[in-house]
Amino acid sequence: MTPIDAVGPVLARFRTAPTPRGEGRTPHNLAVLAAAAARDLDVARLAEAHLDATTILAELGGPAPAPGTCWGVWAAETGADPLHEAGGRLSGRKRFCSGAAGPCTHALVTVEGGRLFAIDLADSGIAVHAGEWHALGMRGSAAATVDLDDVPATEIGRPGAYLERPGFWHGAIAVAAAWFGGASGVAAPLRRAGRDGRLDAHGLAHLGAVDADLAAARAVLRDAATTLDTQPPGAWDVERRRALQVRAVVEAAVDSALTRSGRALGPAPLAGDAAHAQRVADLQVYVRQSHAERDLADLGALVPVDEDPLS
Structure with missing residues (x-):
């Protein structure tokens, strides 16, 4: 499992204090x-x-969040015995809780009825079941099932606010930034092979395609980050469309990096480079936070009839 001292240096680099827009916080964080x-x-x-x-x-x-803490956001709504609240205390079960068996000290959890609560994971009413994650990918994210028994909790915002805020979609773009970084890492052996002159014409074609796909993903991420940093939030559907566009472009780049690196280089990197093999497995699991064709269908429903091509 990933320890908190591995995550801490990344958390320390974020610019998270509330600041006016336009200071570059969003591009920096992505x-x-x-x-x-x-x-x-x-x-x-x-x-x-x-x-x-x-x-x-x-x-x-x-x-x-206090310095030295690490927070999770546990919003999966699956399985029996969902969380419920009574008198400011939570009971029930939450699945797919990243960080629960690792570095997280606190978490935001969704509860039936569209409510959001903050909890301290040190509470004695919390039981973490860490042995249920069987995938090879993202094993270090310490995902687990968590049982809560009369755990004190603080409600955050009004009911429904978690999903209704424009920032919900800004967080979806941050996920895509992580996918993009993973795709860049997966493509590293292909880039090295190109630099070292080990690629034939077909391999170079794969490298060129991956480079173009990553450039497109980088461009949409930078544009979205700049927009979020310099403009006030738009209507909910505007923010949703932007996020779905970004995620679709980045997911295509992920697929390109995974598929084309394998086709160009064969099994050698997967067999002989443990770090690369783990990165591939991790990325294949992580990108499935996308809802694939369902997300594309949602995006299609948001496309206007007429739009300035360069707007």
Whole structure:
């Protein structure tokens, strides 16, 4: 499992204090996430969740995370015995809780009825079941099932505010920045082979295609980050469309890096480079936070009839 001292240096690089727009905070934070993901996707996944939690708390008027803490955001709504609240205390089960078996000290958790609560993971009513994650990918993200038994909790924002805020979609773009960093890391052996003259014409074609796809992903991420940093939030559907566009472009770059690196280089990097093999496995799991064709269908429903091609 990923320890907190592996995540801490990334958290320290974020610019998370509330500041006026236009100071470069969003481009900086997405660049930090992408750089971390190119090295270690487990660390980036945990750092992305902490950044999301920090943003949510600021947006909904909650307390700022204390120095030295690591927060998760546990919003999966699956399985039986969902969380419920009574008298400011939570009971029930939450699945797919990244960081629960690792560095997280606190978490934001969703509860039936669209409510959001903050909890301290040191509470004796919390039981973490860490042995249920069988995938080879993202194993270090310390995902687990968590049982809560009469755990004290602080409600954050009004019911429904977590999903209704424009910042929900800004967090979705941050996830894409981590995917992008992972794709860049996966493509590293292909870039090295090109630099060392080990690629034939077909291999160079794969490298060129990956380079173009990563450039497109980088461009949409930078444009989105600049927009978020310099313009006030738009309507909910505007923010949603932007996020879905970014995620679609980045997901295509991820698929390109995974598929074309394998086709160009064969099994050698997967068989002989443990770090690369782990990065591939991690990225294949992480990018499935996308909802694939369902996300594309949602994006298609948001496309206007007429739009300035250069607007």
